[in-house]
Amino acid sequence: MKLSRTVQRKVIMDELRKLKCHPTADELYEVVRRKLPRISLGTVYRNLEVLSANGEILRLGGGKKQMCFDGDTSRHYHLICCRCGVVEDIVPGDMGSVEKELESKLTGRITGVSVDFSGYCRKCASQLSQKAQVS
Amino acid sequence: MKLSRTVQRKVIMDELRKLKCHPTADELYEVVRRKLPRISLGTVYRNLEVLSANGEILRLGGGKKQMCFDGDTSRHYHLICCRCGVVEDIVPGDMGSVEKELESKLTGRITGVSVDFSGYCRKCASQLSQKAQVS
DNA sequence: GTCGGTGCAAAGCTTTTGCATCTGC
DNA sequence: GCAGATGCAAAAGCTTTGCACCGAC
Secondary structure, three states: OOOOOOHHHHHHHHHHHHOOOOOEHHHHHHHHHHHOOOOOHHHHHHHHHHHHHOOOOEEEOOOOOOOEEEOOOOOEEEEEEOOOOOEEEEOOOOOHHHHHHHHHHOOOOEEEEEEEEEEOOHHHHHHHHHHHHHO | OOOOOOHHHHHHHHHHHHOOOOOEHHHHHHHHHHHOOOOOHHHHHHHHHHHHHOOOOEEEOOOOOOOEEEOOOOOEEEEEEOOOOOEEEEOOOOOHHHHHHHHHHOOOOEEEEEEEEEEOOHHHHHHHHHHHHHO
């Protein structure tokens, strides 16, 4: 199956890449709709499916119920709040050597890395520590 | 809100910890039901929600549409196939130094690490390379 | 006794899919 | 011209939730 280059697919990729957040399919649909008012939600889903299966975008789960997508397939990391589901980007100083080690072991098979930490986002962490002090 | 120690919650945790795979809520429900025939799917969902929000289990997305759960919160890694969604465990030789670095930067906030690689599982990778040779 | 948990079933939402039509190659 | 893509709308399926009752503390 070869991929056709349709206007819809291009706009979806462009908008996703432009966004710095990690939108759900629905949120991306709203954004794309500003450029292509007649696009359907089904098309967005179908393209996100194809694009992630081809390693061109990243599929992020683990937060809340909805799937999120990330147009940035470069090496970077996430902290997914186990309380509210928000996704924070993490940029550690240097993980290069580890990545190289892993990639050499899995030659050609890795299309993207999403290092997802469960934990508390800043907001939830501070709320919880306040509560702990009170009680 | 303090957590009560109910039979259901205990069995759910125990069974999830025993399983070496990464079951969906529904799969876990089927397993738990052998021990507690009268438990409801809703209870399983509610407990998985509470347990993951407390960092006692790991919530895994990124594969296919359904959420998966992992009772093993020790440091380990996953390769999630971007084609078929299967989850492979990865045990790299040594990532200890990197983890320490990260954890020191995020003191007290991390409850679990799920390093999720998108890529191809062994099966899909070999199928694709066969196809490439044919065409 | 109170507050959280459970079972059941219905509701809610996200995601997928069938079909006719259209577009890229 | 054909295979793949789209729009639309309906269907499917996963997850959540209201309610009455039960159990832990």
